[in-house]
Amino acid sequence: MxxxxxxxxxxxxxxxxxxxxxxxxxxxxxxxxxxxxxxxxxxxxxxxxxxxxxxxxxxxxxxxxxxxxxxxxxxxxxxxxxxxxxxxxxxxxxxxxxxxxxxxxxxxxxxxxxxxxxxxxxxxxxxxxxxxxxxxxxxxxxxxxxxxxxxxxxxxxxxxxxxxxxxxxxxxxxxxxxxxxxxxxxxxxxxxxxxxxxxxxxxxxxxxxxxxxxxxxxxxxxxxxxxxxxxxxxxLTESASHSRSEEKMQLFAKHGMDIRVHMAKKYYNKLQKSKALNELANRHIYTAIMYDYKVESFLIKHARFDNRILILLFQFRYTKLLSKRLLKFKLKIYNFLKRYFLLFKAS
Structure with a gap:
């Protein structure tokens, strides 16, 4: 420096x-x-x-x-x-x-x-x-x-x-x-x-x-x-917000989402008509699908219709541990279904 x-x-x-x-x-x-x-x-x-x-x-x-x-x-x-x-x-x-x-x-x-x-x-x-x-x-x-x-x-x-x-x-x-x-x-x-x-x-x-x-x-x-x-x-190569470990970065992302959802719930009356709440709902559902944790029900109604359908497909159970292989497989399925819903909507 x-x-x-x-x-x-x-x-x-x-x-x-x-x-x-x-x-x-x-x-x-x-x-x-x-x-x-x-x-x-x-x-x-x-x-x-x-x-x-x-x-x-x-x-x-x-x-x-x-x-x-x-x-x-x-x-x-x-x-x-x-x-x-x-x-x-x-x-x-x-x-x-x-x-x-x-x-x-x-x-x-x-x-x-x-x-x-x-x-x-x-x-x-x-x-x-x-x-x-x-x-x-x-x-x-x-x-x-x-x-x-x-x-x-x-x-x-x-x-x-x-x-x-x-x-x-x-x-x-x-x-x-x-x-x-x-x-x-x-x-x-x-x-x-x-x-x-x-x-x-x-x-x-x-x-x-x-x-x-x-x-x-x-x-x-x-x-x-x-x-x-x-x-x-x-x-730095290793810090609270930067790491070479996928597991640490996934945990960092989850913590960030947990905080945002908690604050959105607390200040919900200020946010009901906010576009930010809609975007947060869609990101929250994506994170929940990827890392297998429960979606907050108050956010579901703010998400896009296709994401609401996807959450029903994926969230039939919850696990705390997720292997890299299953995570990548889940991501492929998610992206495939997203493309399907977009094509279906366009038609």
Whole structure:
């Protein structure tokens, strides 16, 4: 990665604080979750420390019992910037116990606003949190702000503007596609607290936590995209959203569908006449057919007629395990029947 993109750590805490004008409270909590990221975590922390903003901020780093040297690095930074950095170091891995890490880390935050960045990503715009905080302070109708960013592919060392962030984000669009990169976001901590209260029974069962939070925030206000490339997202060979394992990617897809269906059901009254609900219903049926799990009945009436027929053909029983051979065979049958229904409809 070209070092020109990276922010340098300041010489001292005093340099960071010299930019602060508003110091009556913690305005921004920069929150990082990390595990086994000793090769990347310095860039993340330097991106926090390199921020030049009028608003007092804190840095919270949650380490989920790393044993690769990550713990030593973050303790080194803590010693150098003791009043800026707050460490949460686990002695047992919480993720392996079925706990979601972001809620744990955020429970230590004191800021009015939250800015997130995982330990393998980093910020490159020294005014990132300044611009985002100003939008949230001056525009009460905004519930979430995010920015454009770069995707850096670690395997082939290429860097390009990410195609993920989109201008239009609301509950309808987010049900179909997550066009928000977590490392670029900022939102109100009070809204996150409400989110954990509303979805307390779901947080630890969902495969990931950013999408349901974005959908929830979209129901509270406007989501704004700032036209600046403020950060770098590392595309790793193995991560929560990228893997060479078909099984892991299938599970990731299923978790995403489970979240979308749950949120569609909760906010059904807002979505009854939405085209997004129709598209979600068709995708849900396809995923259910492929991975053998039950279709939510409230969505069936929103699906196309041909998909309703297909679900009757395929869903006479449910299994939790599906071999690759059966999966491919099922896909061939599904595509054949889809073509048949399309030809029948055209005739």
């Amino acid at each position: 070209n070092d020109l993109f990276k922010l340098e750590k300041p010489l001292s805490e005093e340099v960071v604080k010299s930019h602060w004008v508003y110091t009556d409270k913690v305005y921004i909590s920069c929150v990082c979750t990390t595990f086994q990221q000793c090769g990347y975590i310095r860039d993340t922390i330097n991106g926090f420390l390199g921020q030049e903003t009028k608003y007092r901020f804190e840095i919270i780093i949650h380490d989920d019992c790393s044993n690769d040297g990550t713990k030593k690095i973050i303790e080194e930074y803590k010693n150098a910037y003791p009043t800026l950095i707050k460490l949460v170091i686990q002695t047992e891995n919480q993720y392996s116990k079925g706990k979601r890490i972001w809620p744990i880390a955020l429970s230590y935050a004191e800021g009015v606003f939250i800015a997130l960045c995982e330990g393998d990503d980093f910020w490159i715009d020294k005014y990132k949190i300044q611009y985002e905080a100003e939008v949230l302070i001056n525009r009460g109708e905004v519930s979430l702000i995010h920015t454009k960013c770069y995707d850096y592919n670690v395997s082939n060392r290429t860097c390009e503007v990410s195609h993920v962030p989109k201008v239009m984000n609301n509950i309808e669009s987010l049900l179909l596609s997550n066009n928000i990169h977590t490392l670029t976001t900022m939102f109100r901590r009070s809204y996150f607290i409400k989110f954990t209260e509303v979805f307390s029974e779901n947080i630890n069962t969902w495969g990931f936590g950013d999408l349901p939070l974005w959908i929830y925030l979209s129901t509270l206000g406007e989501i704004v995209l700032l036209d600046r490339n403020t950060a770098v997202y590392r595309v």
